[in-house]
Amino acid sequence: MGMKGRFDASMTRRALLRGGSAALLGSSWALSLPRAFADEPKASGVINFMSWEGYDFPTVMKAWEQAHGVEVQATYMGSHDDIQAKILGGGGGGLDLITYGSSYKELYSKLKILTPIDESRIPNLKNLLPFFASNFQNIWVDPDGTRTGVPCDWGASSLSYDSSVIKEAPKSYDILFDPKYKGKVGIPDDPLGAYGLAARVLNLNSSKLTEADFKTVTDWLKQLVKQTKGVSASYGDVSSRFIAGDIALAFLGWPAYKAFGTQAGKKTIETIWPEKGGGLAFSTAWAIPPGVDNLDTVYAWINETLRPEISAGMANSLDGGAVVKGAEKLLDPVVATLYPYDHLNEFFQICPLQEDPPLESTEYVTRNRVLAAWQEVKSAG
Amino acid sequence: MTPGTSRRRDPVLLSFPAAMGFLLLLAVPLAVFLAYSFMTAGLFTVSPPFTFDAYARALGYGLNGILALNSIVIGLLAAAATVVLALPVAYWLRYCAGRWQMPCLFIITGSMFASYLVRIYAWRTILGTRGVFNQGLEALGVIDEPVGFLLYNRFSVTLALVHIFLPYVVLVLFAGFRPLAPAFLESAQDLGANAWQRWRRVILPVMAAPAATSFLFVFILSAADYVTPQLIGGTSGQMLGVQVQANFKAVGDWPQGAAISILMLLAFVACYGVTLLGLRLRRLDRIRWVN
Numbered sequence: 001m002g003m004k005g006r007f008d009a010s011m012t013r014r015a016l017l018r019g020g021s022a023a024l025l026g027s028s029w030a031l032s033l034p035r036a037f038a039d040e041p042k043a044s045g046v047i048n049f050m051s052w053e054g055y056d057f058p059t060v061m062k063a064w065e066q067a068h069g070v071e072v073q074a075t076y077m078g079s080h081d082d083i084q085a086k087i088l089g090g091g092g093g094g095l096d097l098i099t100y101g102s103s104y105k106e107l108y109s110k111l112k113i114l115t116p117i118d119e120s121r122i123p124n125l126k127n128l129l130p131f132f133a134s135n136f137q138n139i140w141v142d143p144d145g146t147r148t149g150v151p152c153d154w155g156a157s158s159l160s161y162d163s164s165v166i167k168e169a170p171k172s173y174d175i176l177f178d179p180k181y182k183g184k185v186g187i188p189d190d191p192l193g194a195y196g197l198a199a200r201v202l203n204l205n206s207s208k209l210t211e212a213d214f215k216t217v218t219d220w221l222k223q224l225v226k227q228t229k230g231v232s233a234s235y236g237d238v239s240s241r242f243i244a245g246d247i248a249l250a251f252l253g254w255p256a257y258k259a260f261g262t263q264a265g266k267k268t269i270e271t272i273w274p275e276k277g278g279g280l281a282f283s284t285a286w287a288i289p290p291g292v293d294n295l296d297t298v299y300a301w302i303n304e305t306l307r308p309e310i311s312a313g314m315a316n317s318l319d320g321g322a323v324v325k326g327a328e329k330l331l332d333p334v335v336a337t338l339y340p341y342d343h344l345n346e347f348f349q350i351c352p353l354q355e356d357p358p359l360e361s362t363e364y365v366t367r368n369r370v371l372a373a374w375q376e377v378k379s380a381g
Numbered sequence: 382m383t384p385g386t387s388r389r390r391d392p393v394l395l396s397f398p399a400a401m402g403f404l405l406l407l408a409v410p411l412a413v414f415l416a417y418s419f420m421t422a423g424l425f426t427v428s429p430p431f432t433f434d435a436y437a438r439a440l441g442y443g444l445n446g447i448l449a450l451n452s453i454v455i456g457l458l459a460a461a462a463t464v465v466l467a468l469p470v471a472y473w474l475r476y477c478a479g480r481w482q483m484p485c486l487f488i489i490t491g492s493m494f495a496s497y498l499v500r501i502y503a504w505r506t507i508l509g510t511r512g513v514f515n516q517g518l519e520a521l522g523v524i525d526e527p528v529g530f531l532l533y534n535r536f537s538v539t540l541a542l543v544h545i546f547l548p549y550v551v552l553v554l555f556a557g558f559r560p561l562a563p564a565f566l567e568s569a570q571d572l573g574a575n576a577w578q579r580w581r582r583v584i585l586p587v588m589a590a591p592a593a594t595s596f597l598f599v600f601i602l603s604a605a606d607y608v609t610p611q612l613i614g615g616t617s618g619q620m621l622g623v624q625v626q627a628n629f630k631a632v633g634d635w636p637q638g639a640a641i642s643i644l645m646l647l648a649f650v651a652c653y654g655v656t657l658l659g660l661r662l663r664r665l666d667r668i669r670w671v672n
Binding site for chain 1: 424448505509511512529532534614616618619624629630631632633
């Protein structure tokens, strides 16, 4: 039966209404197409990107980039401070996408490095794990509801040790001061992390350090540095020292050391969160700097990273934590054991997100005081 | 225009592009630094009024003094060791290497293509607890357990800096030896000068200026380094360049970072002046090859 015959045979008032409704819906859908495409983030061209090495995820994002004709031109930073140095010190124009650590939110807001993010352009935001979808400490969303960042990964730092040297898992941070391990302790060049974790170990609030607290923490860190052979240039440098056997313990330990060590044939680097002191969590977020000139593609990129497969691939690639629901089931076995996805809320009680000293305060020690003091801590020996 | 006038103008015209490059890439940034150092610090910003505050803070901060002293000690040690090691190598290349001269020069030049960071990490591999050196000594039965004093201190920083700058200095000193034909040394020998006298009376006066230049080159670059100390300096091997970096990148106190830079520059200019004066007083700056 042809089209005409079927139409003729079934033409009733109800059928006419049903057909008319369908035609109307179809017409509406067809008419709305241009608008829908306009709302969807369009992806093409170059993304000028600056972040840590590996955060451009060349392998994980390859298929998407090829499908959309997107090229990511990445500049890797040696330290987090490279971002503000580049953007504020000149030469930062034209950056489309950056990342910021949770502890840099206040600074970057003050320096106007973060521009508002339109949530309607990132439909996959709904995929975020509840903790990362929250407005926690205004790290990703300002008090007025303006989003400035989209979580991309997370982790926690505490106490790492080499189980081939230290047979029994340490119970507290006190082991760092054991004379037996003098010269065998590592610590990365992360002043805010060091003050944050040291304050937590000493049961102080790193964002509200009084002068007396500040002295207590500084003295504690100086004693700790005396146990080392110097502050390592980076977390990667600590990992290298672990693998080389130069250290057996690390303050600001990192579960990823286990994965790095395993890749290098050293499977004995463990990380624990001692009952006293716990650890400190950190999170990295995508952000859009003021110099962006390929905004549509940046939104499309961020949106893509919030798919479970991609988030898991990113966590696997970084040996970090996934931020998207369902991604934890797709992680590599070693990476899946780094963090307890079944008890994330409890975990963030033991390892709360790092809180930094205020930029300006008459009551508490400021961020710059901490950074300046860190130079003295590094030279304590 | 006479041909003579044209010849007189040529050097000026020829040097114009280089002078402009120098002005844009060195003089202008230095002028900006100088201006920054006298401005008032904000958070990653500078603004009027002009003040000496950054200099007062830079000079009054005890840690800067300690790090400056460290920079001077490490810079002097690295410069002295590099020149002392490079001089005989350059001498051998010029007068003794024969047909091996070009291959050796090629190898020395080629070694400079290795990344700065790779060379620093190589020393960690060599001197580390499980490094080549310790494992070798253990295999030979010289030590029972790895020795840890080789790395993360002034010694390791100095060693790495000597390794980094040695090829450059060998080439500079080799170039310094070039005009000194073997016949000069043979003449000195014929006139009764022994080996030591030939070194002291013929070679060293001729090589004083290139050696002093090389010494300054290594000293300035070593004393201002901030990468090597961070990677293998430990607590005792930190240097003043780290403070400049910290002030610009982390603390955001640009005036103080600029003030420390300017103070370091003044110190280096003073070193240059003293060296030049020393050469002049010893009349070693007037030796010219006229052939």
